[in-house]
């Protein structure tokens with residue numbers, strides 16, 4: 001196990017994303033909490049992860065599940081207290097698990113005292129200058145300052161009402177209207193966030209996942225922008241290998257709010273703040289930029305340490321596309337001396353146990369529901385997800401796991417409409433289902449209230465009736481279970497230092513096969529739909545793990561094996 005003093009531990013770490021609302025609920029109110037996380041840390045140590053990343057648990061009206069922060073330096077009572085956070089951190093560290101917290105710097109909640117002060121202070125004031133307030137266009141200022149659209153749907157500007165009841169200025173919100181964008185050209189904003197970083201670093205956190213790390217600076221003059229109707233968001237095709245629809249979060253050919261050069265000054269500044277602290281800390285960018293060579297700018301030596309590899313997440317389960325994105329990733333990140341990361345699921349995308357079996361395009365963030373086209377076959381999705389995870393966990397660099405994927409959890413597609421909570425659902429009048437389907441509280445025990453999420457049976461999103469077989473307790477120690485597949489993969493990944501390794505491709509096994517060696521381990525993945533006979537050299541090699549059917553010589557469809565290299 002790596003220790004809190006291991007140098008640059010993040011280069012090879014497996015980082016487990018906890019979505020606090022849905023991980024474990026100690027007080028039984030249906031909402032997960034920090035004491036719940038503490039109570040389940042043993043399971044994570046047992047799984048073999050190096051670190052946890054917690055989605056936001058700070059004070060928030062929860063209009064966007066905590067990504068609308070009203071106080072960056074306190075815990076929302078829904079999740080507990082700062083003391084609960086300290087206890088959780090201490091206990092995690094005692095188990096050799098590092099702690100990464102989510103930082104949301106692009107925008108605050110409209111309940112943040114700075115935004116409330118801005119509303120009260122009036123146009124031209126220093127308070128308004130913390131955010132992006134502008135006069136409207138048109139004779140009476142009743143048109144928005146430009147044509148930008150919110151990622152969640154609808155206009156990215158809302159008009160305020162002055163204290164005297166007259167219509168006032170407009171403010172920018174790239175997300176929900178409850179999430180006003182800060183003005184990052186303002187030194188007050190920069191200084192406030194240095195303080196936020198130090199607040200959590202002083203409490204012993206090992207790093208930050210940085211929300212919307214490609215959005216904080218907007219082009220001068222806030223020019224109008226109309227994204228192309230389709231195409232180009234993730235070179236090489238969308239999840240189905242078709243020309244993709246636009247991802248609302250992905251920087252495409254000059255969007256004036258994504259990927260502006262000015263963001264890099266901010267991360268150089270934060271790099272210096274982290275250096276004030278002993279030990280190796282990590283900043284991980286949520287930066288939806290394309291191509292990977294551009295994303296690599298976020299992890300130059302004096303900026304962040306990691307960036308989520310979303311092009312990898314968006315790659316279809318197809319051998320040549322996978323090989324291409326792996327090559328591109330390794331090349332782009334190593335060119336700046338950074339490790340690549342790998343990720344297949346998170347709280348914003350359709351879980352990969354469902355996504356990999358979709359038969360229609362599904363842009364990131366749109367979600368799937370009962371009426372979506374291309375419904376996945378559950379067994380196919382799980383089989384592919386297991387194979388895809390086994391492939392990912394053999395790659396050099398850092399890997400991110402989203403809670404529940406180690407259980408093989410599918411997306412919850414049939415949530416009742418009145419249970420949905422994602423602002424995307426509301427802002428598009430139900431046209432996009434949004435992300436609730438990947439956020440349902442996870443199952444721990446098969447026959448307990450709320451599957452052991454708590455002891456009362458309450459759950460902020462309803463859990464499906466058929467989740468008993470996915471529960472952790474039903475999988476632990478069961479040969480062939482998805483949980484055991486992950487445990488074994490993480491055990492061998494660590495013992496063989498795969499995260500620090502390098503890969504050499506093996507050619508000639510078949511068009512649907514992706515195969516490589518990483519040190520002592522040979523990995524063969526069959527992404528096709530028919531059996532593949534292994535070459536003589538590999539047939540009979542010692543088997544380390546298999547995600548599905550394998551008799552030593554023939555690899556089944558949608559299956560990955562790890563073999564001991566000769």
Ligand code: NOJ
Nearest residue numbers: 064067104175211212348
């Ligand atoms: C990205 C986060 O992952 C997502 O959940 C959130 O809605 C947006 N940023 C806005 O903060």
